[in-house]
């Protein structure tokens with residue numbers, strides 16, 4: 001196999017044709033139990049941005065991500081993702097939309113007993129006819145895309161290993177490869193490094209940054225650690241009790257900005273190091 005790190009023509013290495021923007025206007029999200037997770041959130045995230053969303057536990061970060069991919073309905077306001085209105089999207093339209101959004105979770109969400117390759121091929125499902133999926137017949141092209149995705153995060157050699165035998169950092173890379181195999185227009189990462197040690201966490205964040213910089217894909221990452229948010233985001237959005245309390249450049253956000261977002265002084269555990 002050729003070195004796909006340098007291959008511009010290969011499937012997952014081709015810049016996203018038209019990365020997606022996100023437009024939220026006065027969005028409120030209220031869960032059935034009455035908890036208001038997002039309050040009057042208005043945000044314009046442009047195609048190709050690398051956004052860190054920061055806030056304490058319970059501030060609404062996961063709700064924001066689950067709202068953007070249509071898992072949580074908005075209670076009021078308007079939400080456009082990739083030009084599609086989510087407040088009216090249903091069924092098939094919603095599934096198609098999710099097929100274009102790569103999701104990365106803290107807990108990796110892999111099929112642990114399946115091979116690494118089969119986990120990555122899941123990223124091709126939205127592009128695969130149902131009958132092929134049911135028969136486990138992936139096209140050669142799909143396999144090629146999966147191999148390329150694994151190569152681009154440096155774990156191609158693990159393709160035939162069972163996912164459960166990999167380290168946490170390697171499993172998160174499998175999840176990133178699965179997202180890449182979708183050839184996504186948008187990647188949403190929910191606390192992707194919260195269960196990883198510091199060097200591994202930086203490695204995974206560098207992979208996400210590369211997806212953004214090399215492929216131009218819009219990336220939105222929920223983080224609770226201020227140094228990661230500053231280092232890897234170009235834009236910082238601070239959430240506190242469901243409200244946007246900061247929206248500006250990440251690199252120059254002062255400690256005072258983070259104290260506003262957290263609603264308290266900075267503590268040891270707010271920094272990965």
Ligand SMILES: Nc1ncnc2c1ncn2[C@@H]1O[C@H](COP(=O)(O)OP(=O)(O)OP(=O)(O)O)[C@@H](O)[C@H]1O
Nearest residue numbers: 031033035037055056057058059060061062063064
């Ligand atoms: N499915 C749900 N039903 C009811 N309330 C929910 C639900 N999911 C989240 N919440 C509540 O909504 C608020 C925001 O939670 P959310 O998980 O979005 O915050 P977060 O910043 O991602 O925190 P964490 O990192 O702890 O998940 C919290 O008060 C939480 O208890």
